[in-house]
Amino acid sequence: MKKLFAVLSMLVILSLALSACAPRPTPTPPPTQPPAPTKPPAPTQPPAPTQPPAPTEAPPPLIGQVTDMGGIDDKSFNASAWKGIQDAMKEFAIQGKYLESQQQADYTKNIQQYIDEGAALIVTVGFLLGVDTAKFAIANPDLKFAIVDYTYPDCWPGAEVGVQCGADKELPNVRGLIFQTDQAAFLAGYLAAGMTKTGVVATYGGIKIPPVTIFMKGFEAGVKYYNQQKGANVRLLGWETARDEGTFTGNFESTDDGRRLAESFMQEGADIILPVAGPVGLGSAAVCKETKACLVIGVDADWYDTAPEYREVLLTSVLKKIDVAVYSTIKDLLEGKFSGGTRVYAIADGGVDIAPYHEFEDDVPAELKAEIDAIRKALIDGSLTVDGVLSGQ
């Protein structure tokens, strides 16, 4: 037994040592994999595809995503951006990959890795990568970048470029993808005001940053517009644009905070809640499901699909279609139509909207539905604006 083990372990060591001397694996693709990666891998396989390129052809363009510390399966913007890349992989001959950042020192390292691999487009996700993305974009003017939820110029007077902020002008090789989610939240606010039985609705955010507060602002405008139109007096808890103040959990993780806030909002009479805090909102949905005394409105994706266990308390979702934005950026790139600067996704181009009412299809009065459709049209043609409603015009 001892000898057998000694022999076995020596064999393993030897084979490992020999493999180091062996020639690199042959460049021909293994027989089990498709020779040319025109087809994406099976959709159940989340990791990046690893088909080696056919030896004679040029490799397909590489689209690389760098996540922030939320990771690829955050059920929020990282996951949504990756879905956009995956959708593009189904349509076009591209190679899509992602690199997860586990700490902030990983941001530059991951971007550098894609530069070394000759990526055609680097998609960075989130404002925390704002400065680094700009630094690399300026240093590599031939490379193309897209950044989610951020836009240049981001400098303020006196700020040190490349240190405190990324760039003091638009960058020709970076496309900032931002979303006018206040328009979609406006519709949700109007809907909530029309559906509340107690006359009180509520919202709260994760951290007080513009990509979060823009939802709350739009929601407030929607409620206010409903009150103006109907002479009603629906109250909103949790956000007030005039004072720039609201309720925040201070994180994007604690579902307990979501429970606690939903309970205290309910004690103050609220029966519809818009949580703008990623997975924290699921805690609120759980409370509503248990007590059957409130409804929630999802954010970012349609929670009907991403959180099916809470369908019975989901009035609608405020959609922020990051996947559509990333997909169309890749499409533009492949068609030679890529341009830098800021690309705003609004209700007019379908980049933001509210989800179908699903289980509440029959509960929402036809009249209210028609009004919301009319408001959507007005927001698209510009005759109605969020800021206009909030400033009282």
Next chain:
Amino acid sequence: MATPPNSQETRNAASPAASPPRPGVARYVSGSAAQALLVPVLAVFVGLLLGGVVIAATDAGVAAVFRAFSADPGGVFRAIWQAVVKGYGALFYGSIGSPREMLDGYRIYLETGDNKALLKAIYPFTESLTTATPYIFAGLAVALGFRCGLFNIGAEGQFFIGALGAAFVGYSISGLPAFLHLPLALLGGALAGAVWGAVPGYLKARFGAHEVVNTIMMNWIAFRLSDWLLTGPMQAAGFRPVTPNIKMTAALPRFFEDPLRFNWGFILALVMAYVVYWLLFKTTIGFEIRAVGANPDGAKYAGINVVRNFVLVMTLSGALAGLAGTAQVLGVDHWVGQGFSAGYGFDSIALALLGKSHPLGVVLAALLFGFLRSGATRMQSLAGIPIDIISIIQGLVIIFVAAPALIRWLFRIPVPTAEETVLTRGWGK
């Protein structure tokens, strides 16, 4: 967690038998240093081996051919082999780099004076050393605690607080020359960490409160305090919850230009490892620390102030962990944002175990972790293996290091004759 209770007897029983021919792998290794290294090295080897099993088991290519196992068993093994070689190949090149590229780059540099190719070739290696730097500091912090029989789980919180302290000194003071500002910032980070370590140390010494509980609680205070500081008093202009960038006079100088981030922090870490070694093994203080760690009651009867040593060690440990965060801010990031640490403080507990709580062992273990973590980026991108595999390999290595008897049994290694490190005494003593 620590040594088996009867290890003393086994050791004594085994010592006379150790001089005759040693069985198993140990036969091929001689010298006490090599003996001490044997178990960790074999643990790393087995960890990598089992990591290869995980890679193969989760590989899509392997899964595809596995369904046809009976038809083509050879194909399955080929696919497994390819997956593992590809993964570990990418890990190797991502953490060390390509020797050929280095030679080519060096030749180009000699011939033309253009260092671009050379810098590109050594980038993975320097990046690994940079990643290892905070691990060295934090590993030393935990190892020092182990030597005194203290289990400092608070390195993560001390890391955060140290980073924030260094960042504060780094950005709030301007106009100082670098030779004043940089030491001041280092001191700021170390002091902040020291305070965070001293509190549980004092609570243990004065009230007998267990340091494990208190350091965990101090972690939570540190996390929430940093959340608040980053969205309030220490927030930079603009909306992002990050601190302002430090002034460049407080930055640890880098050896090369961007994107190489290799800096003096690594040298400082090595120096600190030597200082800890000197303190532990060449000074009276160190002797007292080790005496308390080995047997607090015995140390007390020998006239050693046990309580004072608890406070001292926790303070120094906190300072070292604080320096880990400091080196990361001043050398690599230059700013602190939410989720600044990637669990350095927690990994460092494993590190100290792997390094047998010896400064040299800690440095070697930190280098291993640094190379694994750094190479993982390339592995993730080129081989499509999730970065989490590195955590699995680290976990496996730690299991085998924490259970040396298992490795000894696997490879038929006799129980060592050398004195083993007391890690902690556990609860209630």
